[in-house]
Amino acid sequence: MMLGEITLGHYLALSTLLFLVGLAGVLLRRSLLIVMMSLELLLNAANLALVAAARFKGIPDPQVAVFFVITVAAAEVAVGLAILVAIFRLKKTTSAEDFASLKF
Amino acid sequence: MCLPAMLVIPLLAVGLIALGSRPKVTALWASVVNCIPGCLASGGVLRSGEILFGPEPIPAREVFPAKFILGMDGLSLSMVWLTLLVTVAAIGSAQAGIKREKEYFICLLLIGLGALGAFLSVDLFYFFTFHEVALVPTFLLVGIWGQGDRAGAAWRMTVYLMLGSMVLLMGLIGLYLSLPETARSLDWRVLGETVRANPLSPGTQRILAALLLIGFGTLVSLVPFHSWAPGGYASAPAPAAMLHAGVLKKFGLYGLMRVALPMTPDGWKEIGWIVGLLLAGNILYLGLAALQQRDFRWLLGFSSAMHMGTVFLGLISGTVLGLAGALTLMVGHGLSAALGFAVAGEISRRTGTSWMQDLGGLAQRAPKLWFYLMVAAMASMGLPGLANFAGEIMIFFGAWAAHPGLVGIAAWGVVLSAVAMLRAVRAIAFGAMSPAVSAEGVADLQGIRETWPLAALSLALLLVGIVPLVVYGPAQPVLERLLTP
Amino acid sequence: MSAWFCPEILLTLAGVGLILVDTLAPEQVRRRTPLLALLAAMGILGWSLWPESRTLPTSWLSLFISDGLAAVFKPFFLFCLVAVVGMATRYRLEADEAVRGEFLALPFFPTAGLCLLVSARDFLAVFVALELVSISLYLLTAFHRTKPASLEAGIKLLVMGGLSTGFLVMGIAWLYAGAGTTEFSKLLLTQAGTGANPAVLMAAGLILAGIGFKVAAVPFHAWAPDVYEGSPTPVTAFLAVASKAAGLILLLRVFGIGAFALESMGEFFRPILLTLGIATVTLGTLAALPQRDFKRLLAYSGIAHAGFMILALGTGGEGGVGTVVAYLWAYLLASLPVLLFVNEMERLHGSTDLRHLDGIGRREPGPSLGFTLCLLSMAGLPPLVGFPVKLAVLANLWNAGERPALVVAVIMAVAGLGIYLTPIRAMYWEREADAIPARRFPPFLFWVMVMAGLLNVWLGFQPQELVRLAEKSLSPLPVLEAIRE
Amino acid sequence: MIAYAPYLILLLPLLAAVAIRLFLYPFPRIAVPVSVGACLGSFLGSLMLLNAGTPAGGMAAPAVPWIELAGLKAGFSLVADPLARLMTTTVTGVALLVHIYSLGYLAKDPCRSRFFAELSLFVFSMLGIVFADNLITMFIFWELVGLSSYLLIGFWHQRPAAGAAANKAFLVNRIGDFGFILGILGAWSLFGTISFADLPSRAASGAPFWAATAVGLGLLCGCLGKSAQLPLHVWLPDSMEGPTPVSSLLHAATMVVAGVYMLIRVLPILELSWVTMNTIAWIGAVMTLLPALIACQQNDIKRILAYSTLSEIAYMVMAVGLNIPGPGMYHLVTHAFFKCLLFLAAGSAIHGCHEEQDIWKMGGLRKRMPFTFLVTWVGTLALAAIPPFSGFWSKDAIFAATYDRPGLAACSMAAGFFTSFFMLRMILVAFGGKPRSEGATHAHEGPPAMVVPMLCLAVLSVLGGILPISDFLGMKPDHPHHAWTLWLSLLLAVAGFFPAYHLYQGAMQDPLRVPILQAKFYVDEFYQRGLVAMQDGLGRLADAFEGWVVRGFLVRGSGVAARVAGQGLRLVQCGQVQLYAAVFILGALGVVGWLLGRVSS
């Protein structure tokens, strides 16, 4: 495999691993900023898979999808950061553990 | 038109009360006036066998299979009259000026409405729906105006009844779906014909019969699905207990007669032995438990649940006689339970207690009340001349050939019920006057105003007891058809 | 040309217009923004009900479809919008009053997204529409930024939403890699006749997680209670009704009538949907029982309702799909008024704790009656509209022979009664609340609640209308039909 | 016209009862005469009917249908055959006298409207039993008689003992009726009829032996309850808590013999099984002796008479068991006269002594109440079967039939001995000697309303022996008359007086103490500690099970379980968004893993 030819499978595997790293970040980091970065990693993993699919399937549509994903990701980040800023102003913290007043 | 009128009148009364008319008067008048369409409809039934209101049933599958068809035949006739009468009596004996009077009478009217609707519905969907209409008013009645552990009783009663209803619903759904797709219908007349033409497979019948038994059985407080009943009735305010024990409980029996028996005859026969076992439990277990009650309302609750066993015996007898007896006993039990709870209500309203050991000597203080107490007790223990006896005798004769052992148990149940009732009467009526009874302000029933609901129920008991033909006569052709395979 | 006046475009324009008015117009006009917003929402609703207005621009038709389902549900969302905007005009933003214009305008955009979503026939379109909704909702949830709970809800929704977006996009990517297309009908075609494609299955699983988030199906539900509780109540309404409905319709399109709806795929998806459904119903019902905050209670109750719908979907076939459609409408009719009531309650008391309901039944009989009826409808009690749809779910389960799911559904339907009777009990049984607010409910609430209650009753009694709606939503299913043949 | 007479006779008392209950309740001055008048009317009607002289088959009055459905034809059709006519006349006659007696006895009771209403109700019910032409009708009135008995025993509400006795009477009767109804059902399924008229022909066509036995024993149960025979006799002595006229009418003369009447009605069924017949005969024989023994040690004057009643009824039962209904009925009629007389006399004594019932607290009444003393002697001699008093003739016919059944003969004749013994004991203690209490010192005769009925009954008790009752019934026994039974029984009866005289002449307290007899053979205790306790124990068990297991554990438990499950599920919802994410991810991985696992397998 190491020396074999690069296939779609390789890219998908790489994308999956990247996705897993993102998930780990979402689960483990306390800082909501980093959690949001990890969310970006998730989207990027998907983007990688999309582009690979476009290349190997020979269709342009996944690449269009990547456009939308990037746009959405940007909007999401903007909104997320805005909320974070608002939260920080109110509570002076961005640690996920400090947001557990709503429960049970 | 008289059939929908019977549903519209209580509804109008509810509206009027909500808008501020005097609750008791309005409710009472509505329930009395409601007897007029009842009379008209009965006249129609007696002339032509059955009367209907609503669209004709179409056997083919439509968008939604349920049709709002009201109908009345000889079988529903007596149930409808039972409802009308007990509603009048319950509202009549309800206390005007109780807290939240408006809601109180609205709830009572709604229970009566639900029962009437259920007995008048030809379509199983509406049949079920109307019964459930009474559920929430019951919850509120027990919860707001009840005594003792009212919260627990209300919850228990409601959840239990709901659970039973859901099992019942499963049975009805299953019944509907196990018919061939072209022949599906919810109209029990059509259903009956369909099933008669091509009976369901034995396996299906068994399952359906079991589901219907559990479902209806819970509503009827068949052992072991009974435990909502005694406590619920003990906690309920008297008119609610009258309506529920007297009328609404009959829904389950009526349903068994109407649906389970004709639709799943073989399944019903197959599980007959289970029913036998359970009804024996009703009679013996609940009868024994009734002996130990110290609170008169609890005793009435147990005894009311206990008598259901005898009705079930009529249902599994497989003879017209047994079924007619079951029907008569349903009416009798409805009237006597209503009377019993009414008397219990009057007693505890006057003396502030229904603990039998705290009463005593009531017969001297309140001879009229004692008289009605005696009527209720005697009816409940099956004294000839009152309706229950006629029903029991017919059941015994009808079921003797098939289930002599169960008839023996049921006959012993009469003894048990006598023991329980006589003990109660002795404790309440005889002996020296207890402080609660001799207390200031305890009075006998005052004039016609307080007496008439009890008198009406007693007279009805007497009428059915002496001329049971009024109950089983119109129903006879229907019952015969139910049993024809 | 008139096609360009489709609701999506009108909504966007209205939203933008409102913001412009709010920003630029003189003070006299700005004071009228709430009225303007309400009128705009109502206008669009009216327009969408106009028979001609629901076609889409032709150039959109490669991504969107204008079928019965879309036609039935665009008014649904607009209806929600009207309610949400109405509630938003009444919601207290406290220190943030200055941005009420934005608060009123923002819901228009996710509504447009939802309208797009229900007519999407391509996963890419689904993604974009869904994100339009999600991102607007992140903002709306956190909108009440002086309230820590609101911000916390916003950030929680954002994190979980981002996660689910990741799964959805990943699913889309794998779909491209596996099948080369994301269009529903093409997906159907590519799968038809061939064996199961693992890549497609995997993609479907990931997408399911993404949609499951929207629906708040267990185990993708955990955000819902916190977010519902923390959000401004109008936004809770949007989440609970519109957003959830959109998720279900998506689920329905994807697993019920498009994309993965082939019979051969049923063996993969039906067990999953049923399992999810069972888990969802159970958790939603049981966890709702001990809740003390009304919005949180509604969140769990919403989870339970979603579970019922997923169960219906899990039975497969048109019956299941039609059931979900009818159920959603019933859910809308029952839960929107409830939320409206809660919104008013919050306005008076400043919180949505259940204790504010104590004794409200006496103080505000009219609204309380409507509220009670809606709650009972949610409980699925006849004769309210919640009953026939729950009945349909159970009937589907029976018909499909899914016994375990059926049993769970029945038990949870009964246990669910406890959820809704608790507030009713508080309203009617309990003593007056400690702090009675000086002000009373506004008169409009009386009419809205009473009308809503009566509507629930009427449709429960005559559910044909709902069934017609369901039939209509299923009318053209060209691709699926073609493939089945 | 005469065919409707039974209805007239039957309904007059009912009308009186209803009228009093509904309208005349507050006006005892009108209510009481109405009741007496109704009874008089019934009596006159009975006399007319008795003289109507119709054929032996009797005449059935037109039927009123009750339940006619699917093979069961139960209606109120009345029969007026000689048996019924004789019984009617007896019942109404005695009842009329007791009514009149009550006028005096209860002259001051404020509740006498109720008393007379209940008394009328009783007469109605009793006549219903008499006229019933089928088993169901009989059962209906059977129960109504039970009800009226209950009401009358419990007439004095304020006395706790009255309530207890009333309950006991009703319940024990109910237990008997339990067997009775099963017997009726059995008879119905065995012979296809419930009509007495059809029974002989149907029974003649035969039936399986054990089935017939079972049916017979079932019907016997009814008799045991109502006629207070072993083992259901315990209620009768207690029922003496009721007013004395009630004891005399219901619990001596009429109601308690209804069981015998019923047995005679269903004799065709009983005859089918020798087991049944022997059982009846032996129960009768044993019950002649046991109560007579018990009575020897009782101190309550009414109880002594009650035990004697038990013993006398047992003679009638034994007669039925020996298949000689004629003498049985004969004894029934004469017994009605003299036992009613004795009770009225006892009532008179009690009344005279200001409600004192203990014979040891009376004494010396012979002087103060000579008339009562006289009629008591008349009754006693009739009871002890001393010729020429009526009891001699009727008992003799029964003794005669035991000539080839030594066991039965021994029991019944020994009973005769003890009867004489305890009756003389009663007379000596109550009427002889000196007054032993304040009440007895001031004793006096009752008003004329009380005296006249006693006089009538005394005459009847003396002359009753000349009534040709067996002939009237057409039930003359066909076995030969053996003189030795006559002489032996007479000898024993007379012999009974001697020890009594020896022991009790002038006695101030009872010289005999036989604990087992004082305790009535411990039957009550056995029932109370055994059967009632067992039933109550089972009841307590059921109640506890209901309360703890069903309501407490199962019902409340499931509610609690739901709550606990809800609380448990809430704990997952800890507010930490990353935990939510973990749940989400695990769920998604689960779904995907399941799908892939499914496709690869």
Place this chain on the structure above:
Amino acid sequence: MEQFFFWSLAVGLLAAATSVVTLRNPVTNAVCLVVTLVFQAALFITLEATFLAAVQVIVYAGAVMVLFLFVIMLLDVKAEARRPIPWPKVAAVLVGAAAVVAGVPKLVAAFPAAREPLRWSAQSSTFGAKELGALLFTSYAPLFLATGVLLLVATIGVVVLCRRDPGS
């Protein structure tokens, strides 16, 4: 050639991504994220998506990251304080991840098309800005519009949320 680029870029990408998740200083995280994105852009180039690679660098690495850094600076976020590593949590994640990772090759191998080898210039189907643009403005035009609305909403929302001094 393909192998070399792929493997080296893959390793770099994963390493950078792992650093995003593991390092403590937020600024470092952000920089690592930029590196990740650049690596990914390079991978896009190996997949002949040159235009997207450019967009990736400009939009993501340029705009989004600037936003992140801006917020980090604005909020003055400190490095996450050291704390005992939540071993159970980490272990659980590791075990889960290991299980999934072990499953990845098998999973990928299950794809019908997964074994297609990649050869540069072997296929002529490259999609440049022109093709994508055409698609975006024809078939996907409605989505394009919707994205526009989305951005509008986001803008409004951000403005509302981040206004200074609420209420005054």
